[in-house]
Amino acid sequence: MRTFVEVLRDNSVYAEHAHTFLRMDGTERVISFPELWRLACGRAHRLHALGLHKGARVALILPEPDAFVLAFLGAMTAGLVPVPMYPPLTLAKMDAYGETLRHILHASGADTIITAAALEPMLRKHLLEVPGSANVRLILTSELEGETSERPVPPCDVKLDDLAFLQFTSGSTHQPKGVMVTHRNLAHNAHAIMFDGLRANASDRGVSWLPLYHDMGLIGFVVAPLFAQVQVMFMPTMSFIRRPSSWLESLHRFRGTITFAPNFAYALATRAISEEQSGAWDLSCVKALGCGAEPIHADTLSRFAARFQHCGLRPEALLPCYGLAEATLAVTFAALDEPLIVERIDKRAMERGVAETTSSDDALELVSCGKTFPGHELAIVGECGARLGDRSVGEVWVRGPSVARGYYEHPGASAETFVDGWLKTGDLGYVASGELFVCGRAKDLIITHGKNYYPQDIERVASDVNGIRAEQCVAFARSGPDGSEECVIVAEAHKLASPELRGLVAAVKQRVRAELGLLVGEVVLIKRNSLPKTSSGKVRRRDTRARLEAGTLALLLERPRVLSVPKARASRPHAE
Amino acid sequence: MSESKNLLPLFLTVAARVDKRSFDDVTRESVITDLGIDSLSMMQIVGEMETELKIQIPDEDLVEIITVGDLCSKVEHRLV
Structure with missing residues (x-):
């Protein structure tokens, strides 16, 4: 078992392997695996020289994928604890954004933000110059660049049980909670995703436009693929949102084999991509079209498969999955190369908490998110706290080495969610023949796009x-x-x-x-x-x-x- | 406003294409959400305007946009 930093180091022998970064302005940057290690070590030393040392939390606000990935790898190599934060949302008000940032900085104890020059004026105005704001230091990515020694050596030792980073996807904006992910969590979950779930090898290629401050983009594409020497093409999220065709176009052009997206993206691609755009694509290379992060609809996925079948897309590539940041990322994956498993469930029986299949038209259609990984365990638990049997609906609990250590400096919330090694997910579901069907939420969360x-x-x-x-x-x-x-x-x-x-x-x-x-x-x-x-x-x-x-x-x-x-x-x- | 190019007609054409419906009685003062345009559609509209005008509109430009005029002004600014 290796830390992510050791994986980065070991990967530096793969000189012919590289990540490709598409940037907002349309330019492309290719960084080979040896270069990735060299740049990470360089940034790690710069961060140490700037007075940041092992265990310090450092926030990242970087919309361009290459800048984000290099800063993230550099901070990890320096033994720092990165806190990925979302960049300003389009259409939102900046003072509200500044307030959210302040809450996350406070909750993580980070007093340094690594950001891009383009965002500096906005951060100064809405974060630093706001009365009552704590002292926050901005470091621009340009300050982390520059020459490094020819033999890359990390500035400190990083251990498997060290905190790798804090993932803020939980809690309201006023009470955000940072999930503590360790290097051991990362190693276990990355193995589960790449080897147990995707049966990946060094000839696979990932394509992702997912936001890198979010677990599916970050663990799924920045961290996990490097454990399997898988090369990735990263696109800015906004490129996909502005031009949905750019996602599948990249899969075609880069000969991508693995990609992931939430349900809405499959609906958007089906709706917004014209026949003219997709005419020349060959998508027969794609072996895994992962779908997670929000409720999955069978009809959305089947329409997507039908729409792009003429591009050689295999419907069996669709791979529903289930996960959450508190379990590092992935909890269950549907079987690779198998058709979707869809159940039609009687609505009345469902109200009683029993998932009975029916042939009636008025049924609930649910997609299986697959089985859990070796070394991990799933339980469906009733309100009374008892484990329920097959086809009984209850809260989904997860146990295993991917379950994170808890919420950062939030003992109360941690004790409620992480109980005796079990993670209470807050999602409702049932199991049938080992397959997990998620059908609701015990928490009152709203997930849109x-x-x-x-x-x-x-x-x-x-x-x-x-x-x-x-x-x-x-x-x-x-x-x-x-x-x-x-x-x-x-x-x-x-x-x-x-x-x-x-x-x-x-x-x-x-x-x-x-x-x-x-x-x-x-x-x-x-x-x-x-x-x-x-x-x-x-x-x-x-x-x-x-x-x-x-x-x-x-x-x-x-x-x-x-x-x-x-x-x-x-x-x-x-x-x- | 200066004599710069008025992008309202282009906005309407592109919005109609993205949302597959027509927009009537839209002025630069119209609030984008009142037109039933959600944030996903809005970003596709921006993407199509970029393609039509062969320009890049950085993310930083797209904050605090409330009205159709707010968006048009930002894009017009990039054309100068």
């Missing part, structure tokens, strides 16, 4: 809008028109005339988008004191959602179904 939103954050923002009764609102997810989830807000409003109420709906949507970058599907205004609450006065999200569906909420304003514009798009036939 691969990004997690906590209802508390949305409710806080909505409740600040003039006209909404303070703290009298709930946010929850429902299945949206494009296969992803969408957010619904139900809020008590002050008594107003209809036109003003309509203005209020717009104001809430506007504010949530500006502060959180989230487009709300629907805002429902209800009468005062009519929001479902517990006896202790806490809001009841599930109950509110059920009442909205049943039509039993005291509405102040008729729900304008016609306004749901994206529906029209989703219901269009998919043929061009």
Whole structure:
């Protein structure tokens, strides 16, 4: 078992292997494996010279993949603990972004940010120059470049049980939690992904546009492939979002064999790529099209497979998987080279917590996320804490060497989630013949376009809008028109005339988008004191959602179904 | 505003292509989300405008864009 730093070092004998980085401006940068090690060592020494030493947390805000990967490898080689952070979201307000950064810096204890020159003015204005901000030092990537000695030697020793990095994908923006991932976790999970899951070898090639501050992009493509000497082509996330064709185009051009994406990306690619763009592609090289990070829809994947079959894409390449940052990344993978396993489940039985298959049309369609890896164990646990048998729905628990050490300096939250070696995932599912089917969430999380939103954050923002009764609102997810989830807000409003109420709906949507970058599907205004609450006065999200569906909420304003514009798009036939 | 190129017509053409529907009564003052354009569509619109105009619009330009005019101005600025 080797640390990731040892893997980097050992890989330096593969002189003919290289990572390829596409940049936003369209240029390409190729970095060979020996060069990768040399540059990582160089950066590690520079970081030490700048006064950063083993164990120090250092935040990374770097939108370009090459800059991110080199800084990440350099920090790890220096024994530092990188804290990958997301770059400013497009369309969001910068002061809200600055506030989120401050919470993550505080939670991680990082006082240094490595960033790019282009982001420096924004960080100065919205982070450093904000009154009350703690002292934060900015290091630009240009300060880490420069000549290094010809024989790369890391500045310190990194051990398997050292903290490798902190992954902030959990918790609300006001109470973010950093998952502590060790080098041992990384080694185990990387082996599970590359060898048990993908049966990869040095001739495989990865292609990824996934954000590198997120576990699927970071572990899945920056860390794991190097354990198997797999070369990767990295693209900026925004290149895919702006031009969805660029993803499959890269697979074709780079002869990619492995790629991963959330469900929404498969829907987007199917919808947005024209016949003209895909005409000349040969995608027969692809052996694994991983799908994870958000609920998986069988029809999204089958439509994608059908749409690109003429490019030689094999439907068996589709590989649903399940994982979470608290388990480093991957927990289960569907079998390689096998067709999707889809079950149609009786909705009534499901309400009783039993996953009975049915041939009725009115069924829940669920995709198997596959089996867990050797050395790891999965359990379905009921509310009473007892392990449940096959086809009983309960919380998914995971045990094994990939389970992270806990949340950084968050003993309370750690004790709730990490119990006797088990990780309580907060996801609901059942197991049938060893296959895991995920069917819901015990936590009230909203996942849209691969990004997690906590209802508390949305409710806080909505409740600040003039006209909404303070703290009298709930946010929850429902299945949206494009296969992803969408957010619904139900809020008590002050008594107003209809036109003003309509203005209020717009104001809430506007504010949530500006502060959180989230487009709300629907805002429902209800009468005062009519929001479902517990006896202790806490809001009841599930109950509110059920009442909205049943039509039993005291509405102040008729729900304008016609306004749901994206529906029209989703219901269009998919043929061009 | 100066005599620079007005990108509203291009925005409307590209938005119609991306969202597969037509947009009426849109001005530079229209709020993008009020038009039912979500952030994914918005980024594709930016991507198509880049292709049409053969320019690059860096991510840093795309923050705090509320109205159609905000977007057009940023793109127009890159054309100068």
